[in-house]
Amino acid sequence: MAGQSYAVIGMGRFGASVAQALYNMGYDVMVIDENEERIQDHINIATHAVQADSTDEQALREVGIRNFDVVVVAIGADIQASILTTLILKEMGVKMIVAKAQNERHGQVLYKVGADRVVFPERDMGLRLAHNLVSPNVLDFVELAEDYSIAEVAAPEKMDGKSLQELDIRAKFGVNVMAIKSGNSFNIAPSASDTIKEGDVLIVIGHNDDLKKFEEES
Ligand code: ADP
Numbered sequence: 001m002a003g004q005s006y007a008v009i010g011m012g013r014f015g016a017s018v019a020q021a022l023y024n025m026g027y028d029v030m031v032i033d034e035n036e037e038r039i040q041d042h043i044n045i046a047t048h049a050v051q052a053d054s055t056d057e058q059a060l061r062e063v064g065i066r067n068f069d070v071v072v073v074a075i076g077a078d079i080q081a082s083i084l085t086t087l088i089l090k091e092m093g094v095k096m097i098v099a100k101a102q103n104e105r106h107g108q109v110l111y112k113v114g115a116d117r118v119v120f121p122e123r124d125m126g127l128r129l130a131h132n133l134v135s136p137n138v139l140d141f142v143e144l145a146e147d148y149s150i151a152e153v154a155a156p157e158k159m160d161g162k163s164l165q166e167l168d169i170r171a172k173f174g175v176n177v178m179a180i181k182s183g184n185s186f187n188i189a190p191s192a193s194d195t196i197k198e199g200d201v202l203i204v205i206g207h208n209d210d211l212k213k214f215e216e217e218s
Contacts (some may be wrong), residue, residue: 006030007068008046009054009085011038014100014121015074020045032063054085057092066092073099073115079106083113090114135215139201150178151211153218155200165192173214175206 101107
């Protein structure tokens, strides 16, 4: 959303990457870390850089954390600090808290103490890489629920010039083509007669077992 302001707590590799990307897109970003050196290293990728311990409620109050639309808790190894920070942010009434989890259990606790969204960067990247290794045409893979996912699959040569009807992907594999990316254009409601070109990207949704079959065939 235009004009959104962000605060990122924890300038490890993940937090710094989130902050830098937001800053490059022109958003207001405040970064917080308890480590002075980390703050000095990241002063140029943020609108404000503040040294503070995020488990100290008073310190968060002083930096006006409540005024930010989204606060990202990117504290990695120190699970206790990540949980306590999330809890304090929730109690302070922060509108949107996104927290990074080290593992499933940590993620569950983060939701319990008030995170609106929990991300698992290592798990998700590992999942993507594994799918991409099995089939290099799989560009992205996002788990929706335990058994259902969305995959972005580059159309192989054998699909070139064929319509969705001819390919009959739903009947053959049980997966649904939700959208087709072709160069810069995006067809978000593909019809049966739409044809695929090699290199188009199909965004498909389905059961993991069916997606696996589709990926192997692609
Ligand atoms: P990554 O795995 O993304 O590299 P790290 O765990 O290495 O993450 O980095 C987390 C960062 O969070 C470190 O720079 C650390 O100084 C900072 N950090 C940890 N605890 C707190 C805290 N209570 N308040 C502020 N920053 C913290």
